[in-house]
Amino acid sequence: MANTFYNEILTEHNMHPIHKHPMEGANFVLQGVNPTCGDDITLSLKVENDVIVDGAYEGDGCAISQASADMMLDLIIGKSKDEALRLSEIFLRMIKGKITDEEKEELEEAGILEDISHMPARVKCAVLGWHTMDEMFKKKA
Amino acid sequence: MTEEDKRIRADFPIFENDNTIYIDTAATSQKPLSVLDAVRDYYENANANPLRGLYDLSMRATECYETARSTVAEFVNAPAAENIVFTRNASESLNLVAYSYGMNSLKEGDEVLVSIMEHHSNLLPWQLVCRATGAVLKFVECDKEGHLTPEMVEAAVNDRTKLLAVTYVSNVFGCRNDIKSFAEIIHNKGGIIVCDGAQALPHIPVDVQELNVDFLAFSGHKMLAPMGIGGLYGRQSLLEEMPPFMYGGEMIEIVTRESATYAEVPHKFEAGTVNAGGAVGLKAAIEYMNGIGFETIERRENALSKLCMELMAEDEHIHVIGDKDYVNHHGIVTFTLDDVHPHDIAAILNDENIAIRAGHHCAQPLLKYLGTNSTARASFGFYNTEDEVRQLVAAVRRIRGKMGY
Numbered sequence: 001m002a003n004t005f006y007n008e009i010l011t012e013h014n015m016h017p018i019h020k021h022p023m024e025g026a027n028f029v030l031q032g033v034n035p036t037c038g039d040d041i042t043l044s045l046k047v048e049n050d051v052i053v054d055g056a057y058e059g060d061g062c063a064i065s066q067a068s069a070d071m072m073l074d075l076i077i078g079k080s081k082d083e084a085l086r087l088s089e090i091f092l093r094m095i096k097g098k099i100t101d102e103e104k105e106e107l108e109e110a111g112i113l114e115d116i117s118h119m120p121a122r123v124k125c126a127v128l129g130w131h132t133m134d135e136m137f138k139k140k141a
Numbered sequence: 142m143t144e145e146d147k148r149i150r151a152d153f154p155i156f157e158n159d160n161t162i163y164i165d166t167a168a169t170s171q172k173p174l175s176v177l178d179a180v181r182d183y184y185e186n187a188n189a190n191p192l193r194g195l196y197d198l199s200m201r202a203t204e205c206y207e208t209a210r211s212t213v214a215e216f217v218n219a220p221a222a223e224n225i226v227f228t229r230n231a232s233e234s235l236n237l238v239a240y241s242y243g244m245n246s247l248k249e250g251d252e253v254l255v256s257i258m259e260h261h262s263n264l265l266p267w268q269l270v271c272r273a274t275g276a277v278l279k280f281v282e283c284d285k286e287g288h289l290t291p292e293m294v295e296a297a298v299n300d301r302t303k304l305l306a307v308t309y310v311s312n313v314f315g316c317r318n319d320i321k322s323f324a325e326i327i328h329n330k331g332g333i334i335v336c337d338g339a340q341a342l343p344h345i346p347v348d349v350q351e352l353n354v355d356f357l358a359f360s361g362h363k364m365l366a367p368m369g370i371g372g373l374y375g376r377q378s379l380l381e382e383m384p385p386f387m388y389g390g391e392m393i394e395i396v397t398r399e400s401a402t403y404a405e406v407p408h409k410f411e412a413g414t415v416n417a418g419g420a421v422g423l424k425a426a427i428e429y430m431n432g433i434g435f436e437t438i439e440r441r442e443n444a445l446s447k448l449c450m451e452l453m454a455e456d457e458h459i460h461v462i463g464d465k466d467y468v469n470h471h472g473i474v475t476f477t478l479d480d481v482h483p484h485d486i487a488a489i490l491n492d493e494n495i496a497i498r499a500g501h502h503c504a505q506p507l508l509k510y511l512g513t514n515s516t517a518r519a520s521f522g523f524y525n526t527e528d529e530v531r532q533l534v535a536a537v538r539r540i541r542g543k544m545g546y
Contacts, residue, residue, distance in 0.1 A: 006485070006488070006489060006492075006543060006544070008545075011543075011544050011545035012545065014544070014545075015544070015545050015546070036500065037482070037484045037500065037515060038500070038501060038508075038514030038515040040514075060482075061482060062482035062483075062484040062485050063481070063482060063485045063544065064484075064485070119488070121484075122484070122488065125484065
């Protein structure tokens, strides 16, 4: 089966991630680990009045885990916490293979990871950043 | 493809039915038709519950099962068939030794020495035993190319070392350890050696008496047999003293309401209905390997390791882990590719129908010691061909381009 997700969007986010750097002033920081791949990211978010004003991640792992985290940050920076959680719910549902075309549109570039649902071994890579965000918000809630 | 390639591959139905370039034999081997036929024949012509029935068919089943035990014993040159306990796989065999021998023989202050290159199945049981008994778990490290010398082991043991857990052939480096010398070192301290033979039995002749090991664990599925059958060689005097590992049917002599006395070795370790079909398949696998011969197996696997390492060396971005000498790889070539995570390597190779393993290979402490948390692993069987090796390396060399580098 062809991995349609190893495309330019993914390789670009993997090679030249926009949000992969240390960040100061974060008020939400959480490490996420995917033991099967050894993917390891630390997600940092700066949230003011329930709006994600800035975000970054550091760590290493496979292209899917890294690019997925980068695309997530593209999507959620500037959005409210609740909106970010809503998008994350859509993303995680997409990975299980159950979303509408309109919902996929909302995920913007992250929608390219839809086919991961056919590769169970890689699902954990794709959802790592999103799960980490979910967890950090739910922990502090 | 050579005539020999064709002849060997014709014995494996999966190569006829599926076009995957299968280079993951260290995870599990493919199965020759003779093994599949033997299992089918057992269930079609000899199946009953072995060891129990008082009728001819059950006796035939028992004979099939016990003949398989003798075949395994001969294969590893055990003194007697009773030295062989059938289990599901090497993991279960090692757990058997840990629960039955370790839990009852080790005590506070004792030390268990484990090599850093162990598969988790020869590490986690010892972590558990040490936590439960108060024994101390220690590690002996190899060098970064996987060399573990008798001097290193000698330096790591002391009078408190009661058990050495070490693999014969590493599933990451592919190297072969000097088990005979290790056994002598630990015996001189009054301890025992528990050897993981899972990656050795498929590739090299193993002689438990020559090695002088106390226990040797192996899995059938890595050596052409079906999944779900494996074994443990144990020294008779140790097996005799050990209590059962699991309790249930056909491992007893007399049971009263309150207590039981247990069957003789090895039956006291084989509670419940046994995997006779699997044992018959294992016997057929051994007979098949004997038919091919270790000389041929080693010649073919060495040629594949050699070609793979030579071709990989032509690319500055590919780094092979382990010994520089292909002879010390036993068909296992673990590697990394600059800038590309091993899971991406495996996924992209899958697009070209090439199957390899990527990840930590169930040896996380070793990978951490090597300074990585993941590698890719090509592992060949004697049924692979040089053409497959060329396709693999060519595909690996295209990956960086596909990832935008």
